[in-house]
Amino acid sequence: MTVRIVVIGAGICGVSTAIWLQRSGHEVILLDKGDPGMGASVQEWMGFRPTPPDNTPLIGQIGTSGIYTGFGHQHIGLSTGPKTGRLIAQLIDGETPNIDMMPYSPERFV
Numbered sequence: 290m291t292v293r294i295v296v297i298g299a300g301i302c303g304v305s306t307a308i309w310l311q312r313s314g315h316e317v318i319l320l321d322k323g324d325p326g327m328g329a330s331v332q333e334w335m336g337f338r339p340t341p342p343d344n345t346p347l348i349g350q351i352g353t354s355g356i357y358t359g360f361g362h363q364h365i366g367l368s369t370g371p372k373t374g375r376l377i378a379q380l381i382d383g384e385t386p387n388i389d390m391m392p393y394s395p396e397r398f399v
């Protein structure tokens with residue numbers, strides 16, 4: 290089923306998520322407050338590397354809200370962001386990812 294999905298943030302994670310969702314046949318709108326990828330994904334030297342207390346990104350749905358998160362990739366988001374995009378697309382499509390998603394639950398700090 291084709292779903293209209295809004296992805297907020299056009300960094301490596303957002304762009305990767307949008308690509309995977311589009312490949313699945315969904316209608317995707319990619320929003321950014323500035324030019325695409327002008328956050329951590331294009332910093333040349335200084336810059337934020339958002340890191341949760343347990344160094345593990347928050348990937349998954351918040352409850353049954355229909356809102357999915359994919360952030361907190363700290364120093365390795367350029368390497369791991371594309372996989373996050375695929376995982377989010379799989380979750381939205383109701384597929385079972387090939388890794389245990391529990392450690393990444395966005396609800397673990399609630």
Ligand SMILES: Cc1cc2nc3c(=O)[nH]c(=O)nc-3n(C[C@H](O)[C@H](O)[C@H](O)COP(=O)(O)OP(=O)(O)OC[C@H]3O[C@@H](n4cnc5c(N)ncnc54)[C@H](O)[C@@H]3O)c2cc1C
Nearest residue numbers: 298300301302321322328329330334336364365366367368
């Ligand atoms: C100097 C530096 C070097 C790095 N080197 C490496 C490396 O060698 N290897 C590696 O794997 N990783 C590296 N990283 C880490 C990697 O860059 C980040 O983990 C990754 O880019 C994070 O991607 P992201 O998509 O989550 O966030 P971002 O790239 O920051 O994208 C978030 C996007 O969301 C947008 N946004 C924010 N708020 C809003 C809003 N309210 N509304 C709409 N849009 C919004 C921003 O404009 C931005 O475009 C480095 C980071 C830095 C800073």
